[in-house]
Amino acid sequence: MSTTNNHINWELIARYMSGEAEADERQQVETLANADPMVAQLITDTRLGWDIAGDALNTADIQTDAALQKVMAQISLPATEQRTNEADLLMRRLRLHQRVVAALAATLALLIGWGSMHMWLAQPQPVQYLQTMAVNAPVNDLQLLDGSSVSLNNGSTLTYPETFDGNTRSVKLTGEAYFKVAPDKAKPFIIDAGQINVTVLGTSFNVMAYPDDHQMTVVVDEGLVEVNANHERVRLPKGYTAILNTQTGQLEKTLNPDINYLAWKTGVLTFEETPLHEVFATLSRTYRVQVNAINDEINNLQFTATFRQASPDKVVQVICKTFGFNYAINDGEYTITSATNH
Structure with missing residues (x-):
């Protein structure tokens, strides 16, 4: 069985969707849907909107008759048989059952919601x-x-x-x-x-x-x-x-002249005939503390040693013991002096 848009019984489909159709009318709609893909798609889309709309849409105040009168008042159709048929088709479509209209509205809302969600997901999100x-x-x-x-x-x-x-x-x-x-x-x-x-x-x-x-x-x-x-x-x-x-x-x-540039990470300090002013600079850089000597005589002496996982206190103590120096700590700053200046 083949149908065209002008031969669809919209009121019958409305009763079918609202559950008010008789058994023979339901059979008629189902046969029509099997024969016409357009009718089948209409029923599928409307049912989806219907399910989402729920009982809340049962009380929707959709004045289809008033809408029909308003539309018809603005339309001037030539008095021809073709235009009469088109007007009749328009009237029947506008008189769809209230719940069908509400379900279609719900379907539209669903599509708009999905579209908004897609657009939101497509937008760049703030970097965390x-x-x-x-x-x-x-x-x-x-x-x-x-x-x-x-x-x-x-x-x-x-x-x-x-x-x-x-x-x-x-x-x-x-x-x-x-x-x-x-x-x-x-x-x-x-x-x-x-x-x-x-x-x-x-x-x-x-x-x-x-x-x-x-x-x-x-x-x-x-x-x-x-x-x-x-x-x-x-x-x-x-x-x-x-x-x-x-x-x-x-x-x-x-x-790179500094063999100790990773000492803070490896814990290994190596000095080979290194002037003490360079040793003190390395200690300051590695441990983020200040180590200073009071005169150039101390700074120019050379020092050889290797330390593994040693604290700054330990390194300074070894230096002072090696050369017979003394040291003092004030607010985390090491000051090294010769024995004669102590």
Whole structure:
């Protein structure tokens, strides 16, 4: 059986959807739906809206007759048989049962809701950031979701997103950290360390960027990194360091002369005929304490020793015992004096 739009009995379908149709009328609608895909789709879509609308829509005050009169008053149709048939079809459609109209309205609301949900999900969501600070620990190790690992020196802070969803993997560092970056050529790893920025694809390196220090340094352990500061840019291969003078803004690239640059992480300090002023500078940098001598005679002496997991107290004590010095601690600052000055 084949039907056209003009031969659909809309009132019958309305009674069918509202449950008011007789048994023979239900059979007629079901036969019509089997024969006409348009009718079947109409029933399916309307039933979905009906289920969502629920009993709350039973009391909806939808004045179909008043709506019909308002529409017809605004329509001027030529007195032809074709136009008469079209008007009759319009009247029958507008006189759909109240619950069918309500169900169709619910279906429309459902589609609008789904569309709004889809648009909301498609919009970029605010990035959620995490922050880790190393407190009362020589080293704080953490693993990022991209597979990169970071070791934070005591008192240092790393801020990073929960996931790296964009075109870069960007983090922010205050203090000192050792990075081992997982390779990803399509998504460079970028470190914002205040006055310097470091960009890598996959490598291992150390960044020291304490805001109050006169120098910030980047030392490459493996791979290649790019350091940017004050519109200057340098590329560092393995074994090289970049030093930024935070007072002048000068960025310098050089071979790394400091064999103890990772002592804060490894716990190993090595000195080989090293002038004591360099030893004191290394202790200050490694332990974030001040170590000073009162005169150049002490500073120019050379010292050889290796320390493993030693505290700053232990290192200073060994130095003083080796040369017969004395030392005093005031507000965390070590002052070393010769025995004759004590």
